[in-house]
Amino acid sequence: MTRRALGLADLPDDHDLVRAGVGTLNVRDTASVDGEKISLHGPARHLARVFSSAxxxxxxxxxxxxxxxxxxxxxxxxxxxxxxxxxxxxxxxxxxxxxxxxxxxxxxxxxxxxxxxxxxxxxxxxxxxxxxxxxxxxxxxxxxxxxxxxxxxxxxxxxxxxxxxxxxxxxxxxxxxxxxxxxxx
Incomplete structure (x- = not known):
C-alpha cells in the first residue's frame, strides 16, 4: 500500500511520518483497487486515519x-x-x-x-x-x-x-x- 493509499500523499516531505520512512505498507486483504481508485477496508482504513493524524x-x-x-x-x-x-x-x-x-x-x-x-x-x-x-x-x-x-x-x-x-x-x-x-x- 502506498503513501497515497494510506492517506499520506498530501503530507509534506518533512512531516514526521514521512521522515520516519513510513511510505508503503503491506496490509493483506484490506484494500481493493479499481483502476486509479484504491479503497481501504477494515484495519487499513483505521491505519490510514491514525497515520495521517498522529x-x-x-x-x-x-x-x-x-x-x-x-x-x-x-x-x-x-x-x-x-x-x-x-x-x-x-x-x-x-x-x-x-x-x-x-x-x-x-x-x-x-x-x-x-x-x-x-x-x-x-x-x-x-x-x-x-x-x-x-x-x-x-x-x-x-x-x-x-x-x-x-x-x-x-x-x-x-x-x-x-x-x-x-x-x-x-x-x-x-x-x-x-x-x-x-x-x-
Whole structure:
C-alpha cells in the first residue's frame, strides 16, 4: 500500500511520518483497487486515519553490528499503533487499545531493544519523541561491550553533544528514557 493509499500523499516531505520512512505498507486483504481508485477496508482504513493524524509519535531504533531495527509508536485522536521492523523489511503493526498507556509501550520497546543490543557486542538504542513542529526530544542508550549502559540526553555539554552518564545499578533504561520523553518538547 502506498503513501497515497494510506492517506499520506498530501503530507509534506518533512512531516514526521514521512521522515520516519513510513511510505508503503503491506496490509493483506484490506484494500481493493479499481483502476486509479484504491479503497481501504477494515484495519487499513483505521491505519490510514491514525497515520495521517498522529501526534505525538515515537521512533525507537536499535543500531548494532548485526542489525538496524526501528520501531514507531504513533498516538492519534483516532487510535494508537506500534510498528516494528522485522526481517525482510516487513513491518508488523500492533493496534493498541484505547486504554493502553502510550508511554508504557515506549518503555517496554526501549527495554526490549536494549536487551537485544546487550549480547554479544553492544550497540545503541536511539529514542525520539516527535510532537508537531517542535524539535524532537532525544534520549539514547548506549550498550557497551562490558554490559554497562550509558544514557545520552539533553542538556548539551560544552562541545554541543548530549550529556552522557552511566545508568545506576538497577536503573532500567526504559524508565530512564521514558522520564525524559514524557515531557513534550
Amino acid at each position: 501526534t505525538p509519535w515515537f521512533d525507537i531504533t536499535r543500531v548494532g553490528p548485526d542489525a538496524v531495527a526501528p520501531a514507531y509508536i504513533a498516538d492519534s485522536p483516532v487510535g494508537r499503533v506500534a510498528l516494528f521492523l522485522r526481517p525482510l523489511s516487513e513491518y508488523v503493526c500492533l493496534p493498541m487499545n484505547e486504554g493502553a498507556a502510550i508511554m508504557d509501550m515506549v518503555e517496554a520497546t526501549i527495554n526490549d531493544a536494549v536487551a537485544e543490543a546487550t549480547a554479544p557486542s553492544g550497540g545503541i538504542v536511539t529514542s525520539r519523541r516527535y510532537d508537531g513542529a517542535a524539535e524532537p526530544a532525544i534520549a539514547n542508550i548506549k550498550v557497551l561491550e562490558n554490559g554497562v549502559l550509558q544514557l545520552a540526553a539533553p542538556p548539551l555539554d560544552d562541545s554541543g553533544q548530549l550529556t552522557v552518564r552511566d545508568l545506576a545499578a538497577g536503573e532500567q533504561p526504559g524508565a530512564a528514557v521514558r522520564a525524559l520523553l514524557s515531557v513534550p518538547a
